[in-house]
Amino acid sequence: MSVIIRKSLLELIFSGAFMKRWNDKLRPMELVEVDKQAHKMIVAWLLFLLNSRDMDVARKRALGESIVEGGLFDYLYRLVITDIKPPVFYRIKENPDDYRTLTNWVLQQLRPRIMPLGEDFLTRMNDYLMQPEDKGLARRILHAAHLYASYSEFKLLKSINRMDHELTEIEESFVARLDSMRDLEGVSELLDEDNNVLGGFARMCGRLRFQKRWSQTPRVPETSVLGHMFIVAAYSWFFSMEVGACRARRQNNFFSGLFHDLPELLTRDIISPVKGASQEIGDLIHEYEIRELNRVVLRPLKEGGYSEIADRLEYLLGLEVGSEFKATVCRDGEIVVAAESQMAGEYNQDSLDPKDGPLLKVCDSLAAYIEAHTALKNGISSDQLHQALFRIRSRYNEIPVVSGVQVSALLADFD
Incomplete structure (x- = not known):
């Protein structure tokens, strides 16, 4: 089946500009899903380059493909379940039957819009989402990038949510999970972003969420x-x-x-x-x-x-x-x-x-x-x-x- 891109798919991808993140916290600005995904994939690209230095061209191309497609699969999934708080979602993932039920429902919601991408794409997406326990390099790079991008958002919220009882637990969780991934080249530098050019560059890219497009024109939604x-x-x-x-x-x-x-x-x-x-x-x-x-x-x-x-x-x-x-x-x-x-x-x-x-x-x-x-x-x-x-x-x-x-x-x- 040939791939045909339609309006509905373009609008689905854009819909992440509406989806609020950290919706139960006091926020200095609206944090939206599409911004977080951008920051995540920028960091994933950095980790991809650093962790594929010794690979031959074919392996490097395959890893790059897995990272991009995995990032897009994660994003499409997130568009449907974005309002589920992370602790609740992690509990669901701990039970394979519950996770499979949720994922089947998500795929049903997405199917009408992503069907034009072809059966092969749908099969790859199904296989990826149904195997969350996969610990391959692409999945680990995406997970580290996800944690870094989410932690970057958290640090924007931290100073104005000091009375929040969840704050310490959330930060400790981010630090512990990122710390456990230091074997990936680049993760240590990302954690030391104040004293390292790689971490500084990743943080600098995240600042592009502050810049609104069409700044002189009112819009709903505003996009960065x-x-x-x-x-x-x-x-x-x-x-x-x-x-x-x-x-x-x-x-x-x-x-x-x-x-x-x-x-x-x-x-x-x-x-x-x-x-x-x-x-x-x-x-x-x-x-x-x-x-x-x-x-x-x-x-x-x-x-x-x-x-x-x-x-x-x-x-x-x-x-x-x-x-x-x-x-x-x-x-x-x-x-x-x-x-x-x-x-x-x-x-x-x-x-x-x-x-x-x-x-x-x-x-x-x-x-x-x-x-x-x-x-x-x-x-x-x-x-x-x-x-x-x-x-x-x-x-x-x-x-x-x-x-x-x-x-x-x-x-x-x-x-």
């Missing part, structure tokens, strides 16, 4: 730059499945989506009309982003002994070719810009490490379209939102198919 990056990453993965991307291309597309707005740590979310006001302004902003990215992120990683992470970030962000939205491959040790037709043909092979920039741009635009469309549907009337929908529709009416994705037909489903 952090959550938006995860939504784009998930879209990139599923559209890569639809167009038959090879394993390396799928992973590169996902992780490019996960980091594509990383420079906004340094510039904030500059809206498209400002960036596009003139070539000079666009070039000035881009030049500032790259200079600060090197100063604040890439150079410290390289000087701290994490050159492979910095180098990979440079490739995912398209720094050598001037944009993350250009298609690239690595040929004979050089990064080469590729034509769209080549990505679907001769360059669609793992050995070339392909990355689909135009597909990433489609996913970025679709995420922005759904943000605006959802806000309007929820009763927020704004010229900026209407103009954004018009701009995106107009662009893909002129170019209806990009990288094999029928973008204009997909947008027509939202009318």
Whole structure:
């Protein structure tokens, strides 16, 4: 069965922007599921690179695939059970029959929306969710990343919930469980984030939850730059499945989506009309982003002994070719810009490490379209939102198919 991405799946992935976390605690800001998932997958990527250093290419690709798919399976599951408090959920997991009953119900709820992804995807998701006792490397990396991202949220709440009787127990649980995973390379550094460049980088990425997109436009829900990056990453993965991307291309597309707005740590979310006001302004902003990215992120990683992470970030962000939205491959040790037709043909092979920039741009635009469309549907009337929908529709009416994705037909489903 071929994979066909539909509106319902895109909206399901976006729905994590509505889902509140730590809903029984006093919160300095709303914490939502999609932000936590983004932070989790960023940390999972860091641990993936560090723990696959000595693997051959095939094993590394297989591990990357398992981490991305496992993260998406966890997220889809969480979208259904997000209101169950963790202690209750852990008690359910201790009883195999109860856990199986709950998981079967979750899969029934998800099935209508994820069926277009094909029976193979459904089977892999079922196998993954039905085996929570699996202690393979991918599952352990995801679990460590989950604990780190959740603990990061907890530390935001800690100072204003001092009278909460659960506070000490929750923190001790996080620390003990993360401590037990120090055999994974990188976990010790994450726990010592004040004195280590890797931990500092992971914490810095989490700060993107503070930056709201469309900051001058009221919206429901508000989305952060952090959550938006995860939504784009998930879209990139599923559209890569639809167009038959090879394993390396799928992973590169996902992780490019996960980091594509990383420079906004340094510039904030500059809206498209400002960036596009003139070539000079666009070039000035881009030049500032790259200079600060090197100063604040890439150079410290390289000087701290994490050159492979910095180098990979440079490739995912398209720094050598001037944009993350250009298609690239690595040929004979050089990064080469590729034509769209080549990505679907001769360059669609793992050995070339392909990355689909135009597909990433489609996913970025679709995420922005759904943000605006959802806000309007929820009763927020704004010229900026209407103009954004018009701009995106107009662009893909002129170019209806990009990288094999029928973008204009997909947008027509939202009318």
